[in-house]
Amino acid sequence: MTRNPNTGCDGDHATFCRICEAHCGLVARVKDGRIESIAPDKDNPLSRGHACVKGVNMHRVTHDPDRVQAPLKRAGAPGEFVEVSWDDALDDIAQRIADIQAAGDAGAIASYYGNPTAFSSDCVMTFLDFMRGLGSHKPYGAGSQDTxxxxxxxxxxxxxxxxxxxxxxxxxxxxxxxxxxxxxxxxxxxxxxxxxxxxxxxxxxxxxxxxxxxxxxxxxxxxxxxxxxxxxxxxxxxxxxxxxxxxxxxxxxxxxxxxxxxxxxxxxxxxxxxxxxxxxxxxxxxxxxxxxxxxxxxxxxxxxxxxxxxxxxxxxxxxxxxxxxxxxxxxxxxxxxxxGQQMLASTAKPFSGSYGAPFSRIGNLPSIGGKMPFAVLPGDILEPGEGRVRALFMSSGNPLLSAPGGEMLERALAALDLFVSFDFYRNETNAFADYILPTTTFLERGDWPFVAFGELQSPFLQYSEAVVHPQGESRDEYQIYCEIAHRLGMAAPTASPEKIALAQAGHLPSPRDQIDAMLREGPAGDRFGAREDGWSRERLLDFPHGVMVDDLPDDAHEWRLRISHDDGxxxxxxxxxxxxIARLVAEMSAPRDTSTLRLIGRRDIRSMNSWMHNVDKLVRSQRPVLLVHPTDAEARSIASGDIVRVRSPNGAVAFEAEVSPDIVRGTICYPHGWGHGGGWDRANRTAGGNMNILLGVGPEWTERSTGMTLIDCLDVELSLVAETAH
Structure with a gap:
């Protein structure tokens, strides 16, 4: 099989999508250093020619004129930035971190880990380790709105x-x-x-x-x-x-x-x-x-x-x-x-014990998978006392449109001594940042389908080099972490003594090299040359569309080996x-208030949370509307096209209504991620409102055992604001 052209060279580059867990195969056509088009990869043996409309339009994000392509420093009110050099930005960030560290408050530095972070091997393997290296034990994440x-x-x-x-x-x-x-x-x-x-x-x-x-x-x-x-x-x-x-x-x-x-x-x-x-x-x-x-x-x-x-x-x-x-x-x-089929070498019980500590300063809520619930972050910034968050590092996030907080979150972000965002857009949240550091899209970096390696039904392997070089001055996240760490006198962006020792000896492998080692030691690996027909990154480069590892036995029946309880x-x-269950049973006799409706969310195949709304080809046919059952609409004199107000105890938002029999009576439905007002022109011209204004903030608005924000099934009131011509 023929290898891909070199990064940035003309021709068709086989790669894969990193927007969601599906990791569909793609073929990107490059001419004069730019991606002209993307098509589904018919030769990818896993996706076999399937890709959704988002993946085949990703080059419009990579080459978006609204993209951040140089470091930005706040120069006034939220959203007002000037370009600065990388050295100036990183020097100032490192000095401000050092000043905060010198105060001796271990709880002063926090991080936020957005959903796209999981689809970059550099990020998923190093961001939280980097934060621990800075002395931070407060990782907040999108998981409290998700998993x-x-x-x-x-x-x-x-x-x-x-x-x-x-x-x-x-x-x-x-x-x-x-x-x-x-x-x-x-x-x-x-x-x-x-x-x-x-x-x-x-x-x-x-x-x-x-x-x-x-x-x-x-x-x-x-x-x-x-x-x-x-x-x-x-x-x-x-x-x-x-x-x-x-x-x-x-x-x-x-x-x-x-x-x-x-x-x-x-x-x-x-x-x-x-x-x-x-x-x-x-x-x-x-x-x-x-x-x-x-x-x-x-x-x-x-x-x-x-x-x-x-x-x-x-x-x-x-x-x-x-x-x-x-x-x-x-x-x-x-x-x-x-x-899922195991493809990488790993310990039998790698995540044992990752529920509970550290508990949040606000509300004493547990950490899940090492991350704290977002609903208490605004309070953790605003409430005085030991452990108050003074610095926030945000990776690929826009919580003002995807998490609770609303006006309180805006006040909290404005109160930070240091707010650094790793992103390629100026969005509604990082408008409050002191610095936006431009990162790469997945088409500009080599990578593995790392998340997929734990979720495969059939054994599959793929590695893709970058299709094009980073646009402007964009950098991979791991490179940025290393630069900040070195300015702080750290050998590497990590708290691990083993990794620090390797870095001091000049032998610390990159995240992608670490995955290569896990593959080579795993069930399909080449054992570093000991198994001739085994796999490595170098061999996979000869198979750019990916390979099914047909000779690897299905291990589904060995499920008890994946159970982390000592007895299996x-x-x-x-x-x-x-x-x-006791809480549920106690509610059995409580009648529901039938004057309120329950609000749930939904997805659109052309949309991914809030971050792809600047692509005209995706949003021009999208129309975020509130679905209302005909009976509920009639009771409130609402018709399709009317502007309605949805009110919760936390706020109110106006939406366009669509009367639909596809939703059950007593429930209304609206997608999240809309209501733009950031540094992206096309997104700002889309319709829609920010449903997150309706969400509660603080521990009382979470499921206490998980810290999950109560997003779906909110009890809300619905009323007509303005009729439209029917």
Whole structure:
């Protein structure tokens, strides 16, 4: 196979997308040092010609005239910047860090880790280590708007927040999907670039049942079971009870793979199916049928997405979903739930113990996977006392449009002594930064599909060099970390004594070199030349489209080796689960205020949170509107096209309404990431409002066991502001 042209040279460059977990193969055509076009890579053996509209338009981000291409320093009010040299920026940043460190307050430096950071090997492997090297123990992250509930549930079930499981699509015959829209998201916490093909395969053999308050794109294609927003836990508990009552479970076999089933079963018996039916809007006999059909299907799995995790009982819902897979003996079974294929050498239990400490100064909330919940960051900056945050380093984030805080977050950012943003856009949040340091897009750096290596259903390898050279003065993040560290007298951007010793000896490998070593030592690796047919980065360069490692045996049946509990058994009970079920049961008698509606979010396949809205080809056909059920609209004299106001206890926002039967009565739906006012011209001309203004900030607005922001299923009021011509 022919290697790619050298970086920046004319021709077609095989690479892969790093916007989401799917990592679809791409072919970028370069002419005169610029990317002219991007197409799906038909020769990529994993994605086989699939790529969504975002990936094939990524060159419009790389060559966006609004991109930050030189270091920017604040020179006035928020959003007012001047270009400075790298040396001037880094010298000043290092001196200000040193001054803060000299004050001796270990809690004064914090970081924020945005979603795109996970898709850069440099960042995901080094950013938090760099912050620890600066003496910071306060990493805040997007996980409290995203994955934390799933991580805590997995920590209980498996003994560690990672790795997670996902359906064995190839052999599945009955799949239940809750709180996910994979035809738009491409799947969550799994690498499935051909997800529609996978789901169609399941449906052809049996059934795909989508439980969701909205008739999503996925629900429209398969079987849709509408459900009341924020009632998933009632359905899952009722299904467990029906399975047990109807004799569909084998207690002896459950005992061989798990601990705690008797405790969970005792708690489940407190749930009444009729109450669950009233809460979910799904008839009791329909719940019982769904439970029976699932148990009797030879090859079945239940899968949950982000929508399951962002309500008042997100962690409990994610746990119960895993428990159903466990008690129906789906772990490692053909067509059931499985761990990803291991491609890299690693310890058996790499993430053990990463739940709990350090706890947040505000609210005493736990860290999940080493990161603190964002909802308490504004208070951590503004509230006086020892440990108050004075400096913030933000990697690829825009929390003003993707997290809680609103006006309080703006005040907090303005109060910082030092705010440094690593980004390639001037967005709404880093308008408050002292410095914006320009970083590379994924087309300007070599990389591995590192996240995918833990989420693969089939063994696959790929490495891509940079397609084009960094634009302007942009730099890779790791290079920037090293420059700051050296100015502070650090041998390397790390707190690890082993890495410091290697750096002092001149032998510290780069993050990409470290991954190469893990590959070479792993099950498919060349063992540094000892195995002739093994793989390394150098050999992969001869296969730029990637390779399926067909001779690597499927290890799905060895799932117990991936459980971090000492006995290798799943945990189906924990005091946290008892507390959450008790809280749920205590609410059974509380009637819901029917004058309010519940607000949920959604995704658009042309959008990725807030950061791709400056690409005209993507946003010109997008129209963020509030979906309202016809009955709820009629009660408020609302018609499609009207401007309406949504009000929560925390604020109010105006949206354009669209009356739609695709949303259940009592629920309204709007996408996040809109309401632009940063340094990007096209994004600022888009319609839409910032729904995050409606979110609460502080520990009282989180799910306490996880620190998850209560984003979905907020109780809100809806009213007409202005009619439009109908």
């Amino acid at each position: 934390n509930a799933r991580m805590v549930a997995t920590n209980i079930l498996h003994g560690a927040p990672f790795p997670v499981t996902f359906p064995d699509f190839a052999d599945c015959e009955f799949l239940i999907i809750m709180g996910a829209n994979p035809l738009v998201s491409n799947g969550w916490l799994m690498c499935t670039p051909r997800i529609r093909h996978d789901l169609d395969g399941v449906a052809a053999k049996g059934r795909v049942v989508v439980v969701d308050p909205r008739r999503t794109e996925t629900a429209s294609r398969y079987e849709h079971v509408p459900i009341e927003a924020d009632s998933d836990v009632w359905l899952l508990l009722a299904m467990l009870k029906a399975m047990a009552e109807d004799g569909l479970l084998d207690d002896a076999k459950i005992a061989k793979i798990s601990n705690g089933w008797p405790d969970l079963l005792a708690a489940v018996t407190r749930i009444d199916l009729e109450t669950a039916a009233a809460r979910t809007g799904i008839a009791a006999d329909a719940i019982r049928r769904l439970a029976a059909d699932f148990c009797r299907a030879p090859r079945a799995a239940i899968y949950g997405g982000l929508g399951l995790c962002r309500g008042r009982y997100g962690m409990l819902g994610a746990f119960l979903l895993g428990a159903i897979n466990a008690v129906t003996l789906r772990y490692g079974a053909p067509g059931g739930t499985r761990f 058994l799943l945990r189906l009970w924990d005091p946290l689960i008892g507390e959450e």
